[in-house]
Amino acid sequence: MNPEETDESLYPIAVLIDELKHEDVTLRLGAMRRLSTIALALGPERTREELIPFLEDSIDDEDEVLLALADELGNFVDYLGGPHYGHLLLPTLETLAAVEETVVRDKAVESIAKIGVVLSQQQIEEHYIPMVKRLSIGDWFTSRTSACGLYAPIYKLSTPATQEELRRLYAQLCHDDTPMVRRAAGTHLAKLTKQVSKDNVLSEMIPLFKNLAADEQDSVRLLTVESLIAIAEVLTPDENKTQILDTLRTMCTDKSWRVRYMIADKFVQLAKAVGADIVREELITAFVHLLKDGEAEVRTAAAGQVPGFSTLIDQDSVLREILPCVKELVTDTSQHVRAALATQISGLAPFLGKDNTIEHLLPLFLQLLKDDAPEVRLNIISKLDRVNEVIGIDLLSQSLLPAIVELAEDKQWRVRLAIIENIPLLAKQLGVEFFDEKLGNLCMSWLGDCVFSIREAATINLRKLTEVFGVEWAKQTIIPKILQMAQHQNYLYRMTTVFALTTLAHASNGETLREFILPTIGNLANDPIPNIRFNVAKSLEQIIPLARKANLSTAVNDQIKPALAKLAEDSDVDVRYFAQRATTAA
Incomplete structure (x- = not known):
């Protein structure tokens, strides 16, 4: 349809407008999802002069409808006639950014940010910045929470004077009396840190980070880990030692397991950011403590970081410090910890090399293959190809083939399925004679399995084997x-x-x-x-x-x-x- 079309006889515009006012929520929601169609039929001028004012005046009270509106408006710039008119969408989105429902506010912030980056500097100064100021000092915490996500997108597009004012306003949000606002400020501090100059990071961002990292609410502290990484990436290794090392130590031993969990979950990223000296002098010990943490959730997160962190330190340190912890985790009381380790442990093989893998890792693989939890067995099976690349198929088959054959008859069908999916890979490396002798009958037996998914996978397996042999x-x-x-x-x-x-x-x-x-x-x-x-x-x-x-x-x-x-x-x-x-x- 021609975007400039204004003949209402060609499209029931009035009907859709009526639907936006209808008592039935489903009808209003459907009409809201067709806003782009309405705008296309009206053309840019009528969309600016009629549809946008109508939307401003008829903000709904149903969260579903508001969410749809916030989503639609983020992609509406072209329907207005281009970026030159993009600021016309901001008043409606500003209202949505202050509503009570979190998902609506988040979507409104996302749409505002999307619009902000296509605006000219004049539009930003005249329309975007005043909106950010109003939201930042709003009476309700909802508007101040939303404001936190609107600084970073346009920071570099603003004038130096405006940038200074934005940093001052953001500092106020970081010290807000309401924990929800400080949480939002902590969430978005990393993004803002990446936009400001290094001098501003040293003079303003680091004090704000330290303040939030010491907040009385653990829900605020845990959100500062991303900011810690962002700051560390900007600073030199020596500056990291003087500026953030003390805070890093505190966060690694925080009294709240949720903060320690966030540190553990981002440990490799953090280690890469702070520099080799801090890793060697501080983080090896910190990582060992996280692997031995009293909370299973923290140990689970740390287990997922084992291969990545090991590549950042020397092999002797891994064998001396990390592997003893890994051996303990293999028999951890938490199934989730063992499952996370089973997914990641094979990643150590390329780093440790053939001899160390055979000596230290193979016994752990065998132990995990016999774990009581199906998820653990499943995870270790699905990563065997990494081990094979390091130690070769001969040793792998001698050590693991008996366990694999046993798992092929596992009572959990998903474990049997995982074995089937790995058979073509093993077959390619075992060779046809070894395969026919050890695994051929096994592959045929799956065709008679009581579970349809296994029988189906078995037929696909035969096709892949035909392609191999x-x-x-x-x-x-x-x-x-x-x-x-x-x-x-x-x-x-x-x-x-x-x-x-x-x-x-x-x-x-x-x-x-x-x-x-x-x-x-x-x-x-x-x-x-x-x-x-x-x-x-x-x-x-x-x-x-x-x-x-x-x-x-x-x-x-x-x-x-x-x-x-x-x-x-x-x-x-x-x-x-x-x-x-x-x-x-x-």
């Missing part, structure tokens, strides 16, 4: 076993045969299609179970393009089409439907 291997090793299943008394095995052959068809050549796959699926078209017959129809629909690509037009005409014609006259309605759909493809 080749079609000739499949013809000799797995296809004969699948064909035997086609004669099984249990219909689930016959159903799995259809799925397996259909999946294998995508990795097979024309000869295999003609000699093995099509005849077997064709025979199953006569199966007494309707579910099998309609899956045969779905299978043939997939195989038709593969057969044509392999120049098997004769097979399509002599085998596939007659089978589909018979299924299209089946007594079961579902069989007829899928057969007719496949016939269309033929």
Whole structure:
């Protein structure tokens, strides 16, 4: 539609405007989601002169509708005629930024920030900055909370005099009497720190950070970790020692576990920011304490940082300081700690090297593979490829293969699924002879699993194995076993045969299609179970393009089409439907 179109007969503008006023919340919400359509139909001029004033005057009282409005307005600049008119959206968003509902305020702040970066300096000085000032000194904490997120986006776009005023106003918010405002100030301090000059960081941002880091509310203190990192990235290693080291020490041993959790969760990022000297002299000891923390949540977060932090220190320190803690975490009382460690521990292998991995890590892997918690076993299995890259498949198979075979029959199906998904990787590195001897029968046994997801994954696994070892291997090793299943008394095995052959068809050549796959699926078209017959129809629909690509037009005409014609006259309605759909493809 032409953006300049003003003929209301071409679009029911009045109807949508009425919906915005309707008592039914669903109608108002739907209309709000179509604001861009309304604006497009009205054109820029009428949108500026009619729609925006209407929205300003009819702010809703339903949070859902307000959220939709705040979201829509963030992408509305073009509908007004471009950035030159972007400031017209600010009054409505200012109102939304002061409402009680947090998600509405957050979305309004996000939209204001999005608009602010496209405004000219004049618009910022005349419209954006006055709005920020009003919100910053508002009577209600809600407006002051929102104001905290509006400084950083336009700081560098402002004049030096305005920047000075913005820093002064932000300092007031950092000292606000209301904890929620100080929390917001702590949240956004890192973003503002990245915008101001280094001199201002030293003279103003660091004092504000230290004040918030010592706040009586732990909910404020925990939000200053990001600011600590932002400041550390600006300063030199020597400046970090003099300016923030004492505060860092205090935060690492804070009485609140939530603050220690935040430190642990960002530990690698923090260590990279402060410099090698502080890492070596202070943070190794601090990290060990976090790994041994009394709160499971802190140990969980610290466990996730083990590989990343280890790369920042020397190998001897890892073996001497970090690995003893890791060994303790393997038997931690918290399942969540062990699960986090299981995800990350393999990341140590490339850093420690082959000998140390074999000596120190392999016993821990084996212990985690036998963990009582399925999630722990699942996490360690999914990362085995990293270990294989370091120690080689021979040692990996000798040490871990018995545990892997045991897990392949785990009572938790998700663990069995994780094993299946890693089989192609292992197969590629084990080689065909070792695979056939140790894992071949195991892969076939999954086709008869009681869980459909496992049977489905097993068929996909066979296709991937065919891609690894080749079609000739499949013809000799797995296809004969699948064909035997086609004669099984249990219909689930016959159903799995259809799925397996259909999946294998995508990795097979024309000869295999003609000699093995099509005849077997064709025979199953006569199966007494309707579910099998309609899956045969779905299978043939997939195989038709593969057969044509392999120049098997004769097979399509002599085998596939007659089978589909018979299924299209089946007594079961579902069989007829899928057969007719496949016939269309033929």
